[in-house]
Amino acid sequence: MKYLIIGGGPCADSAAKELRKGDPNAEITILTEEWHPPYRRLSLTKQAWDVPFENISLKTEDQNIIIECGLKAIDIDPKQKLLTCETNEKQEYHLVDPIYKTYEYDKLLIATGIRPRKLNFNEDIIYLRNYSDFCYLKSQIEGKEHPHVLIIGAGFTGLELGAELAKRGANVTMVYPEDLPCRNILPLDFCVQIVETMRKNKVSMISGETVKEFKYESMGNEFATKREGYNVVLESGRTVTEYFDAVVASVGNIPNTLFEDKINNDRGIIVNEYLETNIKDVYAAGDVAVFPSTLYGRNMRKEFMDNAIKSGKCAAQNMLGTPTTYDPILNTFFDAFDISYKAVGEYGMNMSASYKNIDGGSVIFYREDNIIKGIVFWKVKPALAIATTCIKDKLTLSDDEYLYMMKYK
Numbered sequence: 467m468k469y470l471i472i473g474g475g476p477c478a479d480s481a482a483k484e485l486r487k488g489d490p491n492a493e494i495t496i497l498t499e500e501w502h503p504p505y506r507r508l509s510l511t512k513q514a515w516d517v518p519f520e521n522i523s524l525k526t527e528d529q530n531i532i533i534e535c536g537l538k539a540i541d542i543d544p545k546q547k548l549l550t551c552e553t554n555e556k557q558e559y560h561l562v563d564p565i566y567k568t569y570e571y572d573k574l575l576i577a578t579g580i581r582p583r584k585l586n587f588n589e590d591i592i593y594l595r596n597y598s599d600f601c602y603l604k605s606q607i608e609g610k611e612h613p614h615v616l617i618i619g620a621g622f623t624g625l626e627l628g629a630e631l632a633k634r635g636a637n638v639t640m641v642y643p644e645d646l647p648c649r650n651i652l653p654l655d656f657c658v659q660i661v662e663t664m665r666k667n668k669v670s671m672i673s674g675e676t677v678k679e680f681k682y683e684s685m686g687n688e689f690a691t692k693r694e695g696y697n698v699v700l701e702s703g704r705t706v707t708e709y710f711d712a713v714v715a716s717v718g719n720i721p722n723t724l725f726e727d728k729i730n731n732d733r734g735i736i737v738n739e740y741l742e743t744n745i746k747d748v749y750a751a752g753d754v755a756v757f758p759s760t761l762y763g764r765n766m767r768k769e770f771m772d773n774a775i776k777s778g779k780c781a782a783q784n785m786l787g788t789p790t791t792y793d794p795i796l797n798t799f800f801d802a803f804d805i806s807y808k809a810v811g812e813y814g815m816n817m818s819a820s821y822k823n824i825d826g827g828s829v830i831f832y833r834e835d836n837i838i839k840g841i842v843f844w845k846v847k848p849a850l851a852i853a854t855t856c857i858k859d860k861l862t863l864s865d866d867e868y869l870y871m872m873k874y875k
């Protein structure tokens with residue numbers, strides 16, 4: 467049996483390892499555009515700063531899995547079960563024309579994830595999505611005692627990165643168009659806590675602004691180039707007169723859909739409950755897949771590590787011939803300075819949100835039609851298993867009753 471996986475993220479890793487477990491003799495190949503084998507992508511805003519690549523690697527290759535790096539999948543022939551790829555050298559080194567390669571498959575998994583939305587500037591803006599981006603960011607600030615970093619956008623990734631850089635002595639400025647970060651996800655008090663915590667730790671938070679222009683000359687050095695840093699003019703006309711060593715943007719993502727003339731997609735690759743696409747023996751999972759959730763009564767696409775791992779595993783089980791449905795209750799987490807939360811299920815301010823303060827932290831409840839859909843454990847020890855059961859069982863308890871069940875009372 468030949469299993470082919472497109473993408474070199476945690477979803478590909480999870481699927482490949484599950485395939486190996488279920489079929490010790492199969493040929494399993496991962497094709498990835500990246501120059502590194504699969505690694506814990508979420509470490510790029512966390513542990514990666516202190517350890518070599520080895521420590522964040524998922525060690526997929528140890529399971530007798532072939533990994534081909536620097537290859538971009540560009541076409542599929544579903545009848546012949548053939549995949550065409552081109553070498554990625556052209557983009558990476560701007561040196562050579564691509565070479566084309568063809569791969570046969572019996573079962574194919576698309577786990578191509580997402581790519582960052584880009585801003586319309588020619589400047590050297592870093593979009594932290596892969597290990598090469600991370601190394602580049604590191605090279606821009608390394609050796610400087612207090613490098614100045616501008617982060618555009620204050621979503622969870624931007625905030626985590628801002629906190630990590632500030633902890634390492636960087637002068638971090640965050641610019642974002644909203645009045646408060648994460649207001650679409652969290653009740654007001656918690657967004658205020660985020661801003662206060664960032665400011666307390668010397669991160670400059672500029673709300674209600676976007677970047678209009680980058681300037682090189684106003685530091686008094688007419689020959690300054692982007693290599694030496696720049697300061698920025700904001701949409702309101704205000705100039706941030708700092709000399710930024712690096713500019714990072716974290717302003718949303720776009721799913722890496724493939725073969726759009728052949729595979730159905732709608733803001734992601736559409737799959738059924740078995741993670742099958744409309745093409746026989748072609749599956750999709752991870753950040754790129756739009757799957758139907760019976761539990762939540764809608765189609766979903768999730769950009770969480772937990773989804774990458776669970777859906778990769780589920781897709782592999784289906785590829786191995788064991789029908790397995792995917793209808794997960796997912797966990798995620800966030801860390802910035804002393805703010806740390808864990809979340810279960812769906813959460814967002816499109817639902818009704820209430821919270822209770824306990825043990826110096828809070829538990830936030832998200833409901834739709836009075837039914838609990840998601841719970842955030844904010845600076846408190848999370849009761850993830852009980853919360854998951856509450857959501858699965860569609861309970862309609864009061865906040866206090868939930869707290870009692872979760873043994874906080």
Ligand SMILES: Cc1cc2nc3c(=O)[nH]c(=O)nc-3n(C[C@H](O)[C@H](O)[C@H](O)COP(=O)(O)OP(=O)(O)OC[C@H]3O[C@@H](n4cnc5c(N)ncnc54)[C@H](O)[C@@H]3O)c2cc1C
Pocket residue numbers: 472473474475476477478497498499500506507508509510511537538539540577578579580594595596623722724751752753754768769770771772774797798799800
């Ligand atoms: C900086 C950062 C911090 C994060 N922090 C958290 C966190 O705290 N908690 C959390 O739950 N999640 C976090 N995430 C999200 C989490 O990492 C993703 O949900 C997870 O990586 C998704 O896995 P995936 O394998 O589906 O896709 P990806 O990890 O995006 O991998 C997709 C792979 O496919 C490759 N690819 C794309 N197109 C092609 C093609 N045509 N041909 C070949 N290869 C292709 C890409 O190069 C990449 O290797 C974070 C992400 C980032 C970037």
